[in-house]
Amino acid sequence: MNSLAPELIAELKEKKEPEKGLQPLDIKGALVMRFAPNPNGPPTIGSSRGIVVNSEYTKKYNGKFIVRFDDTDPATKAPMLEAYDWYLDDCKWLGANPDEVVIASDRIPKYYEVAEQIIKKSGAYVCFCEQEEFKALKDVKKSCPHRDQDVESNLGYWEKMLSGDYKEQEAVLRIKTDIAHKDPAIRDWVAFRIIKKPHPRPEVSDKYVVWPLLDFEGAVEDHLLGTTLIIRGKDLIDSETRQRYIYTYMGWNYPETMHWGRIQIHEFGKLSTSGLKKAIADGTYTGWDDPRVPTIRALRRRGIRAEALRKFMIELGLGETDISMSLDTLYAENRKIVDPIANRYFFVWDPVELDVLGAEPKTAKAPLHPSRGMMREIPVGTKVLVCKSDVENLKDGERLRLKDLYNIQITGLSPLSAKFIGTDMDLVKKEKARIIHWAPPDGQKVRVLSPDGEYSGMGEHGIELELDNVVQFERFGFVRIDSINGDEVLAYYTHK
């Protein structure tokens, strides 16, 4: 068949293996996409979706990938200075280095220019209504008195806004849409408001008192940057309708758009950036890379590979439904990468001392990795440490195998003692004796930080040489060796 009709086979394969994950795009010209976060906290798992999907498409279609910081709110969601670099760093780590980086707070004058033009086209007006007052009118499709101001007056008010003549809340610039639009979300929305709080970035600080809202800033930037395709969360789905008014006034072409639903990760629940910030401040979490926190930084520290996270995000695809996922799939993906390369070590948590009578001191030999030849050597005397959970339900006289060492028979429970009964593996095979791991009492102290708590205990020497590597603690799980503090190794739990 292959020789008769190779193209048929190819076609079959094509049908059977459609584009996995991301749907192919119907691209006409060049592809320009952007990821536009507000850097008011570090990138989270959610951000990684935006980074990965946008960059993946631009890679695939030879497009341009822009990171744009939408940091135009110095008050309610004020940017965090360190976060700008964190975003860029995590992008780089994810293999999504941007072709261009834009910071909105650097480009405020451009937004003023567009605003002025729209005012001149009667597309915007300065509104002095109180918020509730305006909402009441809007809800019954009534325009406010300011809507009919002429261009000259609006221009004058706008100038006064810019020069700081008004207080916060006193005036806003509204985009004229359709005050009777059937969707209340569209009616004459606010494009600029007055904020007198300085911007956290020293280069901007108190340079401006009039700040654009996302819908305006984003609309202008997407045009300026030549964005051709926007993929963003569906919370911004109505933005398009609002922003199109600007595009119409200015005679621009609106980019294509796609939206995705919210992801909720079982393991993390509903944690907002502001909620996290609080929990870190009050000491609930140790920082933005605490293993319990849903940031990219935490995942990195735990030893999740960028490639695994990328694949995970790509395979989620682009659905408008909200999804609720477990990290198991990410872990499985990561395990595939990490398992073949992670060296194996013993780590005994909640250690219990065990005397072995009749044992000669020796050096145990165990493979560094089950499918490779390299061995590790563990010198051991007549005492070993074992996990409390392994010996809790032991019965006197029970026979066990200390992995890669020898067989023992329990002779006493408290204190725990045993006698040496040989080295033969037959015991394990015939009696189906349990095999447990162990550590030498003079081994390497280890502490593991995991999403569900902390484990302290003893490991074998050699662990301290694996700094920054992901290793597997046998019968425990994968960990990333993070640092050495004094005589103790600190590891972060990756996954089972």
Next chain:
RNA sequence: GCUCCGAUAGUGUAGCACGGCCAAUCAUGUCAGACUCUCACUCUGACGACUGGGGUUCAAAUCCCCAUCGGAGCACCA
């Protein structure tokens, strides 16, 4: 209340634009077994879904209508 949008196994996805090849894909998960000096890995097998009801049609997961459930927006947040 007003405007949008969505619904395939436990979870996430493929299929839906152009109805038949779908007794529905892949992954993950769970269970069982094999392998193994790890509860890891690998292998084998099992489990498991088209939200409900109508309609169109020779034929519906796919088209239409209604219902139900879920979500988003209606901010001087992003």
